[in-house]
Amino acid sequence: MSAPVTFRPRRVRFVAVPVAFGLVAVFVVIAILLRNTPTGAYFEVSDQIAMAMVGVFLACGVLLLTRPRVRAQEEWIEVRNLLGATRYAWSEVRGLSFPDGAAWARLDLPADEYVSIMAVQAADGARAVTAMRALRSLYKDATNYREATTQPHA
Template sequence: MSEVVSFRPRRVRFVAIPAAAGLIALFVVIAVLLRNTPTGAYFEVSDQIAMAMVGVLLACGVLLLTRPRVRAQAEWIEVRNLLGSTRYAWSDIRGLSFPDGSAWARLELPADEYISIMAVQSADGPRAVTAMRTLRALYKDATATV
């Protein structure tokens, strides 16, 4: 059994985590100020709590962007994007690519299908290059022994 390599996006975390904290803070402030409106509408504590919870839900949505990960070893590659995770044997993969102008790398599958690898993002620059070189080396080694 070989060592498992793992890659996650970096730059998106530097943006998403402060944005999520800012959303929560903004909606908590709105919830606190909601009670005193000059419109004549009357808001109760439950309305204030609901407003704060909207901020929490929006923050959770933003934090989903930090979830992608790719893990690989000599026998398989596992891609976790926003909502799901799938493991593929290297023998099921036709190649790895990073098309020009694309935001993410991708796994080329049979029948002209592909899966985006959101963990390897062009915004990460040299880290994405390192990740692709590592993944391509694993793919090359796995397909050479078949």
């Protein structure tokens, strides 16, 4: 059997983390300068804090893009996208695909349903190919094992 695997997107982290820090920095600078603007409006300390917090919330939203992960082992695959994670037994999976032009791989389920695997992104190039090969190997091993144990022995 194959070893357990875990994959996360790489390229999105190289972009999202600096953007998040940049957003916080810009909004903190705006918050500091807010009381010194000659607009005629009077800003309180609470307005400055709120402006800085807007930057923090926007940064958190950008950092959500770094959350996706896929973990798989002999019995199951777990897909964690932006907001939630779901574990599927390999017996529930009908295949793994990466359609042409798609941004992410997907887990094919019964009844023509699928789940995007945002951790395996086309932008990661060779890493995405490696991830798909490893996941397909686990899927194939699980399928072969299931078929071998369900067939009657002669």
